[in-house]
Amino acid sequence: MPESHINKLAKIDARLQLLNEERLALLNDRQVLIAQHEAELAQNFNLHASPESKIDLFLSYFKVPDNQAIYGHLKGFKTIGIYPLLSDNSTYLLAADFDKKDWFEATSAFATTCDSLNIPYLLERSRSGNGGHIWIFFSEAVAASDARRLGNGLLRKTMELYPLLSFDCFDRLFPNQDIMPEGGFGNLIALPLQLEPRKNNNSVFINNEGVPYNDQWSILASTNKMTKSTLQSTLNQLKSYIERAPDDIENNEPWKKINDDDSIKINDCPSMVTLTLADQLYVPIANLPGKLTSKLKHCAVFSNPEFYKRQALRLSTIGTSRYICSAHIENGYLILPRGCLAEVTRIISGQKIDIEYTDKRFEGSQLEKIKFTGKLKSQQKKSY
Numbered sequence: 001m002p003e004s005h006i007n008k009l010a011k012i013d014a015r016l017q018l019l020n021e022e023r024l025a026l027l028n029d030r031q032v033l034i035a036q037h038e039a040e041l042a043q044n045f046n047l048h049a050s051p052e053s054k055i056d057l058f059l060s061y062f063k064v065p066d067n068q069a070i071y072g073h074l075k076g077f078k079t080i081g082i083y084p085l086l087s088d089n090s091t092y093l094l095a096a097d098f099d100k101k102d103w104f105e106a107t108s109a110f111a112t113t114c115d116s117l118n119i120p121y122l123l124e125r126s127r128s129g130n131g132g133h134i135w136i137f138f139s140e141a142v143a144a145s146d147a148r149r150l151g152n153g154l155l156r157k158t159m160e161l162y163p164l165l166s167f168d169c170f171d172r173l174f175p176n177q178d179i180m181p182e183g184g185f186g187n188l189i190a191l192p193l194q195l196e197p198r199k200n201n202n203s204v205f206i207n208n209e210g211v212p213y214n215d216q217w218s219i220l221a222s223t224n225k226m227t228k229s230t231l232q233s234t235l236n237q238l239k240s241y242i243e244r245a246p247d248d249i250e251n252n253e254p255w256k257k258i259n260d261d262d263s264i265k266i267n268d269c270p271s272m273v274t275l276t277l278a279d280q281l282y283v284p285i286a287n288l289p290g291k292l293t294s295k296l297k298h299c300a301v302f303s304n305p306e307f308y309k310r311q312a313l314r315l316s317t318i319g320t321s322r323y324i325c326s327a328h329i330e331n332g333y334l335i336l337p338r339g340c341l342a343e344v345t346r347i348i349s350g351q352k353i354d355i356e357y358t359d360k361r362f363e364g365s366q367l368e369k370i371k372f373t374g375k376l377k378s379q380q381k382k383s384y
Helices: 003-042 051-062 067-075 103-116 144-161 216-221 228-237 246-251 290-300 305-312 338-350 378-383
Strands: 090-098 122-125 132-143 170-174 204-206 272-277 281-284 301-303 323-325 328-330 333-336 354-359
Touching (some): 132 144, 144 170, 144 290, 281 338
Antiparallel strands (some): 272 281, 328 333
């Protein structure tokens, strides 16, 4: 290549480098301006602020690109929702949805886990009043997969801290997928603060006692957003609770696919546990630490292949549980399928706990007066 061409290419490359640096600087300036604007919104914000300011504040958290739609929602003219999953598979928020009768106990436990990790959140009572959402906001768009890993890690940590809660009321996370479904938009979630349900103290932000805040706007404005760096730091803290991706499992050694944390010693374990075999396996949990109870409970929790199949095909997973759980707690006992006995024995023995077995299975009674009078075929005689 002639030297003149080489010099021109070098100038072009240098110019491209400068343009890229300028682009990054502009993006950083843009983010700083947005952060300053949101900080100004939050300063001394209250319910007496102008409608325009409330709309701006609402938009800064929920990213609805339509001021008129927000106004109609807040005034009760219409109800709007958002698809948190963006076209580039990123999101500005994470919402955990809880339904059924024990939703408040479960959301309160989830919120306590967030507090322990200094994760800012808002707890909302749903439009029906029979469920709740935990909202976590991000200062910039983050990968939906990371947001969902955060949600799953928080849920599993909460399940360990509160083993007596069934968490059957947990419905799903928003975004509901890591990747945008083919030809779809992801899953829709209704936004809070719509006027009509607010008249019944629903679709509002509540405290840890279930009481709505007097000033909904100031509590929204004072809720911090997680930065990308804080998100990654929190994911590292939750590493032991976050389910490994299928690719990670495939690339790992086969013997490490399951039970890769068996060496962890659980404190405050009893010296002995009595396991009762009856129609199912009964484990008394009154004296067991929550972490051990949660670990035993996971013996009967299985990944749902249908969920991962639909997720891989970019189909909606609504109504399809990620896990299948065959365990439940009743009258102070963790009740598991009898097929879990070997695994339960291994886990308990690994904590240096002595095990006593009680067999309450029904053996039946022999029918002495019944005699077989049928004729066996030649193939049957061989196995008789």
